[in-house]
Each structure stands twice: as C-alpha cells, then as structure tokens.
Amino acid sequence: MSSELPRRSLVELAVERMRERILQGDWQVGERLPTEPVLAVEMGISRNTVREAMRVLAFSGLVEIRQGDGSYLRTCQDPLQAVLAMSRCTPEQARETRHILESEAIGLAALRRTDEDLRGLREALQASAGHFHGDVNAYVSCDLVFHQRLIDAAHNPALSELYRYFSGVVSAALQRNMATVPRCQATFDLHGQILAAIEQRDAELAKRLSRTLIES
Structure with a gap:
C-alpha cells in the first residue's frame, strides 16, 4: 500500500502543474498538447504518471484524448x-x-x-x-x-x-x-x-x- 502513495502524489502534482499551464495560456483551445514523452521530460516524471494525469484532466473536461491522435485542449475554463x-x-x-x-x-x-x-x-x-x-x-x-x-x-x-x-x-x-x-x-x-x-x-x-x- 505504501508503494502506491508516492505514485498518487506524483499524479496529483502533475495534474496541478498542467492545470496551471493551461490556465496561464501555455496552450490554446483546440491545440494538440505535447506528447507524453515530451511532457515527462519537461516535468521530470514518468510517462505513466503523465498518462494518469492526462486522464484526470480529461475527466475534468479540460482535455480531450483522441485515441491514436493525441490529447487536445478542450477549454481553459476549469470545471473542476x-x-x-x-x-x-x-x-x-x-x-x-x-x-x-x-x-x-x-x-x-x-x-x-x-x-x-x-x-x-x-x-x-x-x-x-x-x-x-x-x-x-x-x-x-x-x-x-x-x-x-x-x-x-x-x-x-x-x-x-x-x-x-x-x-x-x-x-x-x-x-x-x-x-x-x-x-x-x-x-x-x-x-x-x-x-x-x-x-x-x-x-x-x-x-x-x-x-x-x-x-x-
């Protein structure tokens, strides 16, 4: 159980940092977001953590994940x-x-x-x-x-x-x-x-x- 806590903490941190970048206008609505490997390098975390963070953002309505195409910014208004x-x-x-x-x-x-x-x-x-x-x-x-x-x-x-x-x-x-x-x-x-x-x-x-x- 203890091995899961750091992973969840990293996901939460990644979600927070990506949400901040969205709200400060780093990406435009409709724009394709950087790939998982790029975001992983930028934030110093694993690709799996980026993937889980992207799912959270998709659930909250900020991001749309298109299978085989990538992730796109749906809105800058956070409906969290x-x-x-x-x-x-x-x-x-x-x-x-x-x-x-x-x-x-x-x-x-x-x-x-x-x-x-x-x-x-x-x-x-x-x-x-x-x-x-x-x-x-x-x-x-x-x-x-x-x-x-x-x-x-x-x-x-x-x-x-x-x-x-x-x-x-x-x-x-x-x-x-x-x-x-x-x-x-x-x-x-x-x-x-x-x-x-x-x-x-x-x-x-x-x-x-x-x-x-x-x-x-």
Missing part, C-alpha cells in the same frame, strides 16, 4: 468544482440525476438519431458485450462509451457536455454495483433493447427501458 460537486452526490441523488438527464436524452435520441449514430452504438454495444462477464474496469469503460453515444445521438451539445461531466458518477455507480451484485444477463440485455427502441424511433419505449436500466 462542478465535477467535485457531482462526485459528492449520494447514490440516490445520482439515480435522480440519471433519470432526469439520461432517460430524457435517450428519448430525444430515439427521435433524432442518424444511421451513423446507430452504427456507433452497435459498435460500442458489441465491445461491451465482450467484457460484461469479465474484467469490471474494461466493461465499465466500454459501457460509458455506449451511454455517451446514446446521449450524443440526441444531438444536443449541452446534454452531451453535461453527461461527460457526470460520467464519473455513473462509472463509480457501475463499478460499485458490479462488485456487490451478481451480474445478470437480463440487465445487460436492456442495452440492446434500448438500442432497438431507438432504431424504431420509439421514444417512450426507449425512455421506459432506460429508467428500468437505471433502477436495475
């Missing part, structure tokens, strides 16, 4: 306080928020989805299926992609952005549930049923299934 407030909500408050935000957005997605949205959702669901009975972290990561694409299919940038901030709460809830409750295939199958309702443009069914999934 909003993220921290979300992280302090109770499980019941998290469920209430998901009902208001996620279920309603999924209803809109059923009405507004495109063929491209459907392709992305099918790909994400297929990736999730391969991990549902396996590694929890791998499944949660894939499941969040699916849920984010559900929200994105509503084609409302404000909803998409809100859900990105809230996804950390959803992730924690999923990990907690999967660690304490036996995994039920019927619960996972609800994802496919939601996708089918969206394909059929049945907004009410999609919302009803979403509410069932949130309560499961």
Whole structure:
C-alpha cells in the first residue's frame, strides 16, 4: 500500500502543474498538447504518471484524448468544482440525476438519431458485450462509451457536455454495483433493447427501458 502513495502524489502534482499551464495560456483551445514523452521530460516524471494525469484532466473536461491522435485542449475554463460537486452526490441523488438527464436524452435520441449514430452504438454495444462477464474496469469503460453515444445521438451539445461531466458518477455507480451484485444477463440485455427502441424511433419505449436500466 505504501508503494502506491508516492505514485498518487506524483499524479496529483502533475495534474496541478498542467492545470496551471493551461490556465496561464501555455496552450490554446483546440491545440494538440505535447506528447507524453515530451511532457515527462519537461516535468521530470514518468510517462505513466503523465498518462494518469492526462486522464484526470480529461475527466475534468479540460482535455480531450483522441485515441491514436493525441490529447487536445478542450477549454481553459476549469470545471473542476462542478465535477467535485457531482462526485459528492449520494447514490440516490445520482439515480435522480440519471433519470432526469439520461432517460430524457435517450428519448430525444430515439427521435433524432442518424444511421451513423446507430452504427456507433452497435459498435460500442458489441465491445461491451465482450467484457460484461469479465474484467469490471474494461466493461465499465466500454459501457460509458455506449451511454455517451446514446446521449450524443440526441444531438444536443449541452446534454452531451453535461453527461461527460457526470460520467464519473455513473462509472463509480457501475463499478460499485458490479462488485456487490451478481451480474445478470437480463440487465445487460436492456442495452440492446434500448438500442432497438431507438432504431424504431420509439421514444417512450426507449425512455421506459432506460429508467428500468437505471433502477436495475
């Protein structure tokens, strides 16, 4: 356990230093950030520490990580306080928020989805299926992609952005549930049923299934 403390401390320090550089204008919004090796040399830390710090910044909404392309600055306005407030909500408050935000957005997605949205959702669901009975972290990561694409299919940038901030709460809830409750295939199958309702443009069914999934 003691071996983990210095690593976490280094990550926190790296996050603080990168946040300072962002706020003082070292990089412009939309600009590709230096690579992990470059940042590691500049800050005198390991590439793994830089990678973990970048994930924290991505979670807070400051940075966007594009697989195979690098990390880009999304905004100079640090939304950390909003993220921290979300992280302090109770499980019941998290469920209430998901009902208001996620279920309603999924209803809109059923009405507004495109063929491209459907392709992305099918790909994400297929990736999730391969991990549902396996590694929890791998499944949660894939499941969040699916849920984010559900929200994105509503084609409302404000909803998409809100859900990105809230996804950390959803992730924690999923990990907690999967660690304490036996995994039920019927619960996972609800994802496919939601996708089918969206394909059929049945907004009410999609919302009803979403509410069932949130309560499961």
